[in-house]
Amino acid sequence: MNNAVVNLKKLDFVPYRAILHRLMGRFINKEALHSARAELGWTQSQLAKAVGVSSQSVTNWIKGKDFPRPATLLKLATTLKLGFDQLVTTLDEGQPVVAFRKKGGAKTTAAHISKAEGIGMLLKPLVPHLPELQALRTLITSPSTDYTNLQLSVSQTRTRLGLGEQAVLKYEHLIGEFNSCGAVLVPVLKGAKKSHENALHIRLPQEDVTFIFLNLDTRLEDFKFWMAHELAHVYTPGLAGTNEGEDFADAFAGALLFPKVCAKQAYHEAMKAANINGAIKVLQQHASEHMISLNTAYQQITFLTKSIGLPSLHIEEKTIHAVRNSNHGPLVSAALFDPMPPEPKRYMATCEHLFRSDFFNALKHMIHENGTGASYIQQILDTSLQDATALHEAMNH
Numbered sequence: 001m002n003n004a005v006v007n008l009k010k011l012d013f014v015p016y017r018a019i020l021h022r023l024m025g026r027f028i029n030k031e032a033l034h035s036a037r038a039e040l041g042w043t044q045s046q047l048a049k050a051v052g053v054s055s056q057s058v059t060n061w062i063k064g065k066d067f068p069r070p071a072t073l074l075k076l077a078t079t080l081k082l083g084f085d086q087l088v089t090t091l092d093e094g095q096p097v098v099a100f101r102k103k104g105g106a107k108t109t110a111a112h113i114s115k116a117e118g119i120g121m122l123l124k125p126l127v128p129h130l131p132e133l134q135a136l137r138t139l140i141t142s143p144s145t146d147y148t149n150l151q152l153s154v155s156q157t158r159t160r161l162g163l164g165e166q167a168v169l170k171y172e173h174l175i176g177e178f179n180s181c182g183a184v185l186v187p188v189l190k191g192a193k194k195s196h197e198n199a200l201h202i203r204l205p206q207e208d209v210t211f212i213f214l215n216l217d218t219r220l221e222d223f224k225f226w227m228a229h230e231l232a233h234v235y236t237p238g239l240a241g242t243n244e245g246e247d248f249a250d251a252f253a254g255a256l257l258f259p260k261v262c263a264k265q266a267y268h269e270a271m272k273a274a275n276i277n278g279a280i281k282v283l284q285q286h287a288s289e290h291m292i293s294l295n296t297a298y299q300q301i302t303f304l305t306k307s308i309g310l311p312s313l314h315i316e317e318k319t320i321h322a323v324r325n326s327n328h329g330p331l332v333s334a335a336l337f338d339p340m341p342p343e344p345k346r347y348m349a350t351c352e353h354l355f356r357s358d359f360f361n362a363l364k365h366m367i368h369e370n371g372t373g374a375s376y377i378q379q380i381l382d383t384s385l386q387d388a389t390a391l392h393e394a395m396n397h
Helices: 018-022 030-040 044-051 055-062 072-082 110-129 147-160 171-180 220-236 241-258 260-272 276-289 294-308 315-327 332-336 344-353 359-368 375-381 385-395
Strands: 012-013 025-029 088-090 097-102 136-140 183-188 197-202 209-215
Touching: 018 055, 018 375, 025 030, 030 044, 030 055, 030 072, 044 055, 097 241, 110 197, 110 359, 110 375, 136 147, 136 171, 136 220, 147 241, 171 183, 171 220, 183 344, 183 359, 197 220, 209 220, 220 241, 220 294, 220 332, 241 294, 260 276, 260 294, 260 344, 276 294, 276 315, 294 315, 344 359, 344 385, 359 385
Parallel strands: 183 209
Antiparallel strands: 012 136, 025 088, 097 197, 197 209
């Protein structure tokens, strides 16, 4: 399909490999550019004028959306008095790209990143055992957290899924999108409090495969948000692992689950309530109908009021958190498996049939063909040797 055939503004259906090749090439070292510009005392617009390009072109270089032509690159380097090795950086195609959906305020350390990258490297031998993945996938080529642009991207995504603006986005829709975009879901049981991440995103650029580890030991009302957050990463592979990518993924997830028209309806109903408790009950009702958290509904209403200049709800954010924390729903794992923990075969069957994941089938083929041991399962799932051994035995029978 030609890149110009279908262009839905923010959401384009274009050849994935062609864009990914562009994304995986050379990048302008934005830190070096910012430092050199600051030393000259120039604004971004002044730099653009000196180089002979638009300010938007410089913005696109910084964001990694574009790369200067050779003559422009030479002029940029000369203007900033930087060598090419200082100005240009190249991403190693063999290096896994990781992104965390963290638990609360958990801090992602270098050790967490290193461990996740190590898991990514270990996943490489598994890739040949996966079924052939689609090469044509959905990308959001101009991701933006601007409210209007974000709602446009969300509207186009819902249209693609066959959903109206007020329709409830179901788990099946999200799972189907991951499958269509060649992302391999890996549901895991990490414990409700022990794990650093709610979800872990590992992209292998060279192999063109994305693995998404979803912690099932999370609250049901939050789980859909985390899945939508990860879907945003799949739609924007060039931003995975960056702060900008995390910001966009959070914004996209909330808007996708509770779009503008839903937020507006809930807002007007809440404003008619007799008191704060009544307003909160309205929000709880809407959150329940859409199977999302009270906080997600509240945040989307807040973004709406700020965007179009409506009076804000007379509810403090801390009140929303207090109500939410006092009414926790069940864990996803408890809803799926009773009793807990599940037997290995039941757990793997759920991953295959409910989450449409080929992960454990691929792992089984790898074990049978290569004689791979339980320690491999222990490392890629970051689980105990006991649990890894149980899974290994189940795949050998």
